[in-house]
Amino acid sequence: MSKEWPLWEVFIRSQHGLAHKHVGSLHATDAEMAINHARDVYTRRNEGLSIWVVRAADIVASSPGDKEPFFDPANNKVYRHPTFFPMPDEIKHM
Amino acid sequence: MDKPFFEYLLRLGDTTLVLSQRLSEWCGHGPALEEDLALTNTALDLLGQARMWLTLAGEVEGAGRDEDALAYLRHAHEFRNAILAERPNGHYGDTLARQFFFDVWHYFLLQRLAQSTDERVAAIAAKSLKEVTYHVRRSSDLVVRLGDGTPESHARMQEAVDSAWRYTGELFTDDAVDRDLAARGIGCELAALREPWLAHVREVLDEGTLAMPDADDAGHAAYTGGRQGRHTEALSYLLAEMQALPRAYPGAVW
Numbered sequence: 248m249s250k251e252w253p254l255w256e257v258f259i260r261s262q263h264g265l266a267h268k269h270v271g272s273l274h275a276t277d278a279e280m281a282i283n284h285a286r287d288v289y290t291r292r293n294e295g296l297s298i299w300v301v302r303a304a305d306i307v308a309s310s311p312g313d314k315e316p317f318f319d320p321a322n323n324k325v326y327r328h329p330t331f332f333p334m335p336d337e338i339k340h341m
Numbered sequence: 342m343d344k345p346f347f348e349y350l351l352r353l354g355d356t357t358l359v360l361s362q363r364l365s366e367w368c369g370h371g372p373a374l375e376e377d378l379a380l381t382n383t384a385l386d387l388l389g390q391a392r393m394w395l396t397l398a399g400e401v402e403g404a405g406r407d408e409d410a411l412a413y414l415r416h417a418h419e420f421r422n423a424i425l426a427e428r429p430n431g432h433y434g435d436t437l438a439r440q441f442f443f444d445v446w447h448y449f450l451l452q453r454l455a456q457s458t459d460e461r462v463a464a465i466a467a468k469s470l471k472e473v474t475y476h477v478r479r480s481s482d483l484v485v486r487l488g489d490g491t492p493e494s495h496a497r498m499q500e501a502v503d504s505a506w507r508y509t510g511e512l513f514t515d516d517a518v519d520r521d522l523a524a525r526g527i528g529c530e531l532a533a534l535r536e537p538w539l540a541h542v543r544e545v546l547d548e549g550t551l552a553m554p555d556a557d558d559a560g561h562a563a564y565t566g567g568r569q570g571r572h573t574e575a576l577s578y579l580l581a582e583m584q585a586l587p588r589a590y591p592g593a594v595w
Contacts, residue, residue: 252373273375276486283479284375287382 254303255281257288259295267299275300345521346459347401348421349528351411352518352568354394355422358412359576360443361387362583363430372433379479383440386472393465413587417577424567425508427576434487434494434501441480442505445541446512448477449534458526481545488549499551510560511567513538 252274258267270289275281281300290298309317364384371377395408406414425443430436451473454466487498513535515523522528539556546553566572587593 274373275375279482280486283482284379286475287379288375291382 252276255285255300256303256306257281257285258299258301259285259289260297261295264295267297272303342403343401345518346527347398348518349522350394350398350401351421352423354391354398354408354411355420356426357387357394358391359420359422359579360426360440361385361391362579363426363428364436364440366430367436376433380436383476383479386469386476390465390469390472393468397461397465409587413584417572417580418570420572420576420580421568421570422572422576423508423511424564424573425505425512427567427572427579428505428508429575431501431504432497434497435505437480437483437487438498438501438505439508440476441484441545442509442512442542444473444476444480445538446509446534448473449537450529450531453529453534457528462527477541481541484545484551485549488546488551495550498549502546502551503554506554506559507561507564508559511565514560514565516569 253276254272255275255278256272257270259270260267273281273284273288275284278300282298285298285300289295361384364380364387367377367380367384369377371380391412392408395411399406399408399411423443425439428435428439448470451466451470455463455470457463457466484498484502487494489495490498513531515531519528519531523530543553567576
């Protein structure tokens, strides 16, 4: 099964969502079937209006061993954090 | 009571109800988890449509029968579904051939009914059409995949197409009820759906490298009559299972 039905990762942008969010994975023989299956498995309750599928094999993930050099930011360098600007209320999602 | 209108609504309600019952038999038995979900989704869509048609049928009849009374307390000869819908599931190819032929017909029918002069019919058709547009897309896609798959899937899909084919003629055979409803603008002439149906079916079968059976092989009198209440024995077994609980416990509330 894993050979003919490779794993696909599914990303869905919801009705009012701004970005595609990873919702899960499924097996399908090709992209078209993966889209159909994603529709059946993940969007039955009006969850989304846009679906992305990508073969799991095409995703490259960061390694857990890289945790410190990758994700420990230099918090002492305050100038890296643009927190000194007052934002007008009208601007959302910044 | 508007008897022809009642009959017409039963035909729509029973066909979707019976096919939904058939598809739900696949629950937990699909060839893959995703297919299992897709088939049961389709079953749920059709059940939702059956509920709307049968509820409206009950209102038109005006005898106090609701969707449950119509679904669970009628005998086989009182059902008005097309015979195609009651065909046993067979193997996955059989189920797909039945679904594909039905979906394409259903799609063109609902397109017409969405223009019905009866606004309740038009509303149910418009709602159903969204679901059925996806059903057609899915079943067409799978027929091509199996037809153009392995030699074995090709052979079995061809055999399934040939055996379901003879039950498709009924879908285009108008009787007095159909003509009456078409004349009043509520329904439509089924014969008018045949050309667009054949064109879509031919395109999909060609793409799936499947041979299209001879159009004249459909519609033999032995394979029609469901919409007038003459069914194959398959329906009585289906109903025995579907209706067992309300029959055993009359008046049960759930």
